[in-house]
Amino acid sequence: MSKPIAEPEPQPGEPTGRGAVTDAYEAAGEALISRAEEEARYGLSQYQLMWRKFIRSHTAIVGGCAVVLFYLIAAFANFLAPYGGDQRFIEYLYAPPHPLHWEPQTGLYIYALETTFDPETLKAVYKPNPSKKVPIRFFVHDSPYKLFGLIESDLHLFGTADKDVGVFLLGSDRQGRDMFSRILIGSQMSLTIGLVGVFLSLTIGSIMGVTSGYFGGRVDEIMQRLVEIIRSFPSIPLWMALSAALPQHWPPERVYFAITVILSLIGWTWLARQLRGKVLAIREEEFVLAAQLAGAGDAWVIFRHLIPAVFGHIIVIATLAMPGMILAETTLSFLNLGLRPPLISWGVLLQEAQNLESMRHYPWLLTPALAIAGAVLAFNFFGDGLRDAADPYSR
């Protein structure tokens, strides 16, 4: 942790900076303004400084906004998606994406698909029927859902005027389910599993890291040994082995929770290492010594001084750990070792794109990959900006 900026010219006996040195600046107006700004900086709290540094980075702001947007989409996914995640259109299996059209009279519309069967392969071939326009309506009532798991509703942002003709912005899958809806609803699993996983790792990692760094000695040694052993395993194979141990008959909710626990079992080690380093450095600072001399107990020093001092770093480390968690979940689910249907996550959706045949004929099954890349990119930009901001005293 770097030290706060030293006061530039400390003049003993002068209550404010308006002394001889400052007078010299009066001559140069510009310099004075910058000086006044500098002085105003000293009046800011640490978090105000961090905020100032954060908003100066454009990529970080874009990343942060994108992260917020992703979570808003996840929260309102059921409303934004035209259909429910398991709603099937049995007449439209593997339907290609619908292009949207617009004209002044009807507004947005799509062409209904006409189905013919390839005589050789017996596969359905879809062709837009130019004579059958189906208008898109906003705020339609379709499949019921529970918003935030509480509020019952059947309102969807958009849908077709003709209920039998589905609108598939990103095509439909093997069972005739709308990919666009499934990607939106899948974001709930994919984005929350990272959040819960990071929260669990953070809890374990903070306790381990802070105690290990603060107490040192034997405690530190045992903790470091444990971290070292867990980190001797490559994470994906270890995650795979642990997930393979989950019984097949478990209900989806329990599998979901078990996967977060498995992810955190390895995730905490990284957080603990990072925090330990920070605490080791801060432990030597004068304010800790002062607190100890004033008679503060270990618990007081840890909770009152150390945790607030490293809190910014905890947040940064947590943000930087998010992409890894999201990727881990998607990878495991993609390999059939993580979440399983009927749960919907981006990794589960990509399972469908696993074989070459489906990729050749139905390339739109790959679209969840774009969602994954987008979410991870947003988190990387956001986390990177946060990391720079967490240390507002460096240039």
Place this chain on the structure above:
Amino acid sequence: MITFIIRRLLGMIPTLFLVSILSFIIIELPPGDFMTSLAANVGTSGSSMDAATVENLQRQYGLDKPAHIRYLTWIAGFVRGDFGYSLDWKRPVSELIMGRLGLTLLLSILSLLIMWVVAIPIGIYSATHQYSLGDTIFTFLGFLGLSVPEFVLGLFYLFIGIFVFGVSVTGLFSAEMEKAPWSPAKVLDLANHLLWPALILGTAGMAQLIRIMRGSLLEILGQQYITTARAKGLKEKVVVNKYAVRVAINPLISVMGMQLPSLINGATVLGIVLTLPTTGPLFVRALLSQDMYLAGTFLLFLSLMLMLGNLLADIALAWADPRIRYE
């Protein structure tokens, strides 16, 4: 230096021992064993295995013994190079894994090489042309490379192979080369099938290295000895390549150890996506069929690979940067 290496190697033994116990426990975690999962599979396919047959087979393969006895038998075999017997493949584990571990290693080393060869020049360019258009583009591409997981890149690679070139890019050889005798054309075919996966595998690491190289070189270029070199009238090329880059490369060596886990992870996953005979596909199959000795040995060897790799990275760092002292 030699005492340092010996000390580190000796220090690895207890860790390796604990890792082997943990591997065994993890592999043992699923309820039942290979025979019960085999019986369940046979059951779903129509015919059935009666309980007596299952018990007989369990006794034959020593699956009825308590866990610690099985662990000790398994681990004692390592000294003789006997890693147990794969019940799924009906062959010794050692026969099955060596080629696959070798390919995983080859793929990792290849992508490590590609990573360095590509990342260092780009990093130097970015640092010497800070905030230029090229720098911005590389920075953005770097973030993109960090954000797309290997298996997605692998899927896109398959996708491009099919749609743009109309060929299937899976496996180690093209279909017509598969059975052909060894020839220069076949070697070329193999290289072609390995190079792209290695590049995909190295993408994230490459992005990381470019960022580190750029940051490190920028820091070094601001130092006084660089100013001195310039003041002496040395050519900018010499100042950068001979004075700055040599020092700026050290952080890259120290992250090499950290990149190894992601290479091993990536090689495992990519092997499954591209059906390469790396550890990945066999490992997943072993996990799902509870072929425990095979799965356990894989886990143990991947960990060993990681530990040795870390040691090599430390040695390389000590060799490259004489300022680092090991007591």
